[in-house]
Amino acid sequence: MGRLAPARSVVTKPLDGEEFRAMGHQMVDFIADYFRDLETYPVQSQVQPGYLKKLLPESAPQDQDSLEDIFYDMHSKIFPGITHWQSPSFFAYYPSQTSTASILGEMLSASLSVVGFSWITSPAATELEIIxxxxxxxMLQLPSEFLSTGNGGGVIQGTACEAILVVMLAARKRAIARAAAEQGISExxxxxxxxxxxxxxxxxxVNKASQLAGIATKNLRLIHADASTNYAVCADKVAKCVAADKAAGLIPFFLVGVIGTTSSAAVDPLSDLGDIAQEHSLWYHIDGAYAxxxxxxxxxxxxxxGVEKADSFDMNLHKWFLTNFDCSCLWVKDRSPLLAALTTNPEYLRNKQSEANAVVDFxxxxxPLSRRFRALKLWMVLRMHGxxxxxxxxxxxxxxxxxxxTLVRADSRFELMSQRIFSLVCFRVKPAAGDKDNGYTLNKKLVEALNTGGDIMLTHTTLEGVYTIRFAIGAARTEMRHIVAAWKEIQRQTSKLLKC
Amino acid sequence: MGRLAPARSVVTKPLDGEEFRAMGHQMVDFIADYFRDLETYPVQSQVQPGYLKKLLPESAPQDQDSLEDIFYDMHSKIFPGITHWQSPSFFAYYPSQTSTASILGEMLSASLSVVGFSWITSPAATELEIIxxxxxxxMLQLPSEFLSTGNGGGVIQGTACEAILVVMLAARKRAIARAAAEQGISExxxxxxxxxxxxxxxxxxVNKASQLAGIATKNLRLIHADASTNYAVCADKVAKCVAADKAAGLIPFFLVGVIGTTSSAAVDPLSDLGDIAQEHSLWYHIDGAYAxxxxxxxxxxxxxxGVEKADSFDMNLHKWFLTNFDCSCLWVKDRSPLLAALTTNPEYLRNKQSEANAVVDFxxxxxPLSRRFRALKLWMVLRMHGxxxxxxxxxxxxxxxxxxxTLVRADSRFELMSQRIFSLVCFRVKPAAGDKDNGYTLNKKLVEALNTGGDIMLTHTTLEGVYTIRFAIGAARTEMRHIVAAWKEIQRQTSKLLKC
Incomplete structure (x- = not known):
């Protein structure tokens, strides 16, 4: 008796229900096994640059490969190059979550594959997003002006970067029109x-959006925030800066307040900033990407x-709301400046409902023009969890x-580097007295040792020039036991380093 | 014996392998059934604006719902509002395809949920994309400069809109620096x-990208193309326009040539345009979104x-390559202007490999900063089909x-409106002699009748002001029999209309 030929699941038609059923089930099992085994992988990939090129052919195959071939390559070639953001021991950057509900939503969205640029192209995509x-x-108790029932409304963007860019472009158009009207100057x-x-x-x-929007580099004011305010910006400094610019003949037009800054999750004085924005007619955007x-x-x-004084507010559900990337939720209090800046209306997209102004065309x-049906996964996350x-x-x-x-505080070799507000802890190993680079080398080595160890992953920042380790909690599967284990590993690697 | 309680699949942990396995299988069956029944749905949704608000609650649920609840609502509330882009009888706009291979890729990508902004955040995401x-x-026989082995390379963007915007921003920065150096003028x-x-x-x-990039509205030259060139732009007209602008002290900097225009899939004289671009040092982008x-x-x-003369080339795999939205492939001949315009390097993203310039950080x-692992679905599409x-x-x-x-030609009531090159046919019902609006009302009524009929969906454009019906073929499941059936339906509705 000969050997059994290996199973080969191959596509014979590009989109066939029964072929999808069979291979979809295989893929579900593959993914479920991945989630089962998740903790066995090193959190941060340990490969060297260029590793994959050596493993894959120079050209696309002429003939088709089977799903089994792909699974084999996934395990042997792709997985070693994956950094496992879903690992419960991933504490780097800010998290990028996914969840059963969200993956199910993405499956459905990829299958319907509707492109909801206009209402008519799939009314449910637009209407579910509004809802x-x-x-x-x-849920956030935003003022009612931010709801679709007022002049504003919410829209799903890909990222907080895009959200800031679109509102900055809306604000730019408004500010230029105002300057033309009041001062008679050119665009x-x-x-x-x-x-x-x-x-x-x-x-x-914010920096990148300003560059893209054509704001002169010298006209971006990054106002220094320090430990005295736990890294929140000082509203007085902002007010003085705006006033000085106005006096110098410049046109202040855009202010960003942050709830949960990138380095240390600081919270700006949102209400005070709102007052400044109102006094000087600035567009006031609140970036709540994480927090x-x-x-x-x-x-x-x-x-x-203070959000009641804002023109726009944005947060990334993919950071901390069990909804996988991308899903950045932007609300505006008045949608008309957005529409004024971003509307196109070519003949080939015209339709009765849009012409009658009876619908929203996102x-x-x-x-971009086109957009995915991302509301579906958000709807599923909200419903399947409550x-x-x-x-x-x-x-x-x-x-x-x-x-x-508490664990950091209890070990005198460490110190906290800012006051914790949310799920991010900033800390470092205290440098020895007279340490020539103020703990930079020591802490950098610690981060590298931890990340190459593979048990956990974390990243760093600097706070007032001081190298600081960030411990950002928020993977969907992280439990208290992972925190305890991570701390033990940090202590172990620190002991090893300090003995060197 | 009492009734069996209805099945309730509920999430008890946000990301559990076994829960995902069970519900993933349910979702695969739900999707496979959808593909099986696809042809039973009206292609274009027939709902009225605001229909969904009446069907869904005012607020998110406090408690969790089951997957069965969601499936029920999908069928009864969401599906009526879906326009079925995957229907084999969808001939509207340009297609947005998906395929078994691509959906499997999206499933995996949503599950790994890595965010590949820097190489280190998941080396395989960056390296597979490069490969x-x-x-x-x-496969496209692009010149070798567009490959990663030269100074250029490819990158997956969300849409052709974003692709044009990023290269325009790169070109803008280069042009402004050149103007400063050569003419000593300010930014x-x-x-x-x-x-x-x-x-x-x-x-x-192109219009929208120009607006966003801060190009003055009056400085966008949309050069008229007409039937005499089958709607391809005339290179001589472009050359004259560039020369006139230069003579007037303006700074020509960006030229877009198109292979497959939106209205009629015309092909610009790409090589001649390339000569103009080279003569005047314009950034030359070729938009091949569809064709x-x-x-x-x-x-x-x-x-x-002529692509060998271009600085950049882009095409949307989601339009015609069995890869679901979004997957827009952009190649540049020289990546340095892109990097000069778009690079950010905050402390919290710094890492050894990036600092050593050993890797690509997309x-x-x-x-945006963040990005999905879209190369996975493209890899699977290429491998599972060959x-x-x-x-x-x-x-x-x-x-x-x-x-x-051929079918259109054979029926003397119709006429073709442009020469077909690819899979798009532009046609209309000939107006009667003396028709006061040159067939506008007649053809518009025909499109409306067809779309509300539900058997097929198509859209319109205007060519030199004349209302034109577009028949764009490209859904993954479309076969010759669907074309024949669509044509019969067009003839039937036309007969009905002409008898009125």
Missing amino acids: VMDWLAK AEALGKLTVYTSDQAHAC GNVCICPEYRPLLN KDWQI SDFLQTYLRSHCEQAKHFE | VMDWLAK AEALGKLTVYTSDQAHAC GNVCICPEYRPLLN KDWQI SDFLQTYLRSHCEQAKHFE
Whole structure:
């Protein structure tokens, strides 16, 4: 008796229900096994640059390969190059979550594969997005102006970077028109005078959006925030800077306040910043990419006070809301400046419902024309978990961070580098007296040792020039035991280093 | 004996392997049933604006719902609002394809949920993207400069809109620096003088990108193309326009040539445009969003000649390559202007491999920071089909279009509105002699009757002001029998209309 030929699942038609059924089941098992075995992989990939080129052919295959071939290559070639963001011991950057509900939503969305640029191209895609964005706005207790029932509304963007860019473009158009009307200056001249304000702790995307929007590099004000305010920007400094720019003939037009800065999750004085924005007619955007999410918990909601003075607010559900990347939720209080800046209306997209102004066409709320049906996964996440569970879930990460903080405090070799507010802890190993680089080499070595160890992954930042380790909690599967184990590993590697 | 309680699949942990396994299988069956029943749905959704708000609650649920609840609502509430882009009788816009291979890829990508902004955040995501983009470049016979082994390389963007925007921003920075060096003018002054060139048949995204990039509206040259060139732009007109602008002290900097325009799939004289670009040092971008794909077939490749003179080339695999949205493939000949315009390097993202310049960080090739692992689905599409099948597949749609064209020609009530090159046929019902609006009302009514009939879906454009029906072939499941049936339905509805 000969050997059994290996199973070969091959596509014979590009989109056949029964072929999809068979291979879809195989893929589900493959993924479920991955989740089962997740903790056996090193969190950070340990490969060297260029590793994959050596493993794959120079050209695409002429003939077809089977799903089994692909699974084999996934395990042997791709997985070694994967950094496992879903590992419960992933503490780097900010998290990028996924969940059963969200993956199911993505499966459905990829299968329907509708492109919802205009309402007519799939009414459910637009309408469900409006509905779930209103749901979420209510969970966050956003002022009613941000709901679709007022002049504003919510829209799903890919990232917080895109969200900031689209509102900056809307603000730019408004500011240039105003300058033309009030000062009679040209578009180009006005653009050269526009100034942007945010903290030097804000995400680099404010910088990038300003560059892309054509704001002169010298007109971006990154106002220094330091430990005296726990890295929140000082509203007085912002006010003085705006006033000085105005006096110098510049045109202040855009202010970003942050709830949960990138380095240390600081919270800017959102309400005070709102006052400045109102006094000087600036567009006021609040970036809550990471920490905005937790404001669905009533005890955290006061931190978002001031949002009622904002023109726009954004948060990334993919960071902390069990909804996989990409899903960045942007609300605006008034949608008309957005539409004025971003609307196109070519003949080939015209249709009765849009012409009658009876519908929302989300193409005019974003940079690209086309868009995926992302509301589907958000709807599934909200329904399959419910708001009570989501609150409990978000709190659990903050509790874990609180415990981690206690552990750091209890070991005198370490120090905390900022006051923790959410699920991020900033700390470092204290340098020895007279350490020539103030702990830079020591802590950098520690991070490298931890990441190449493979048990956990974390990353660093600098706070006032000092190398600082970030411990960002928020993977969907992280439990208290992973925090405890991570701390033990940090202690172990530190002991090893300090003995060198 | 009491009734059996209905099955309730609920999530108890957000990301559990066994829960995912069970519900993933349920979802696969749900999707497979959808594909099985696809032809029973009306292609275009027939709902009225606001229909869904009446069906869903005002707020998110506090408690969790089961997957069965969601499936029930999908069928009863969401599906009526879906326009079925995967229907074999979807002939509207340009197609947005998906396939078994691509959905499997999306499932895996959503599950790994890695965010590949820097190489280190998941080396395989970056390296596989480089490899498959090189594979694809070879299938297209792009010049070797566009490969990663030279100074250029490929990168996956979300859409052709984003692709045009990023290269325009790169070109803008280069042009402004050049103007400063050669003419000693300021950034703002230079920006005010920059001019962009393309055909009035190009996609509206050139217009939008120009607006976003801060190019003055009056400095966008949409050069008229008409039936005399089958709606390809005339290179002489472009050359004259560039020369006139230069003489007037403006700064021409960006030219877009199109293979497969939006309205009628016209092909610009790409090589002649390339000469103009080289003579005047313009950034030359070729937009092959739809028709670029078919250039993997040797018999269509000559249409892309001239690409060797381009700075960048882009095509949307989601339009015609069995890869679901979003997957727009952009190649540049020289990556340095892109990096100069889009690079950010905040402390919290610094890492050894990036600092050593040993790796590619795709965050600096795009607008947002974060990015999905889209190369996975492309890799799976290429492998599970192989290049031979993909060529056959693309040709089949062109053959179908050719047959449709024959059918149109054979019925004297109709006329073709442009010469067909790919899988799009432009036609209309001939108006009666003396028709006061030159067939506008008649043909518009026909499109509406067809779309509300539900058997097929198509859309319109105008060509030189004349209302034109577009029949765009390219759904993954479309076969010759669907073309024949669609034509019968068009004839039936036309007979009905003409008898009124």
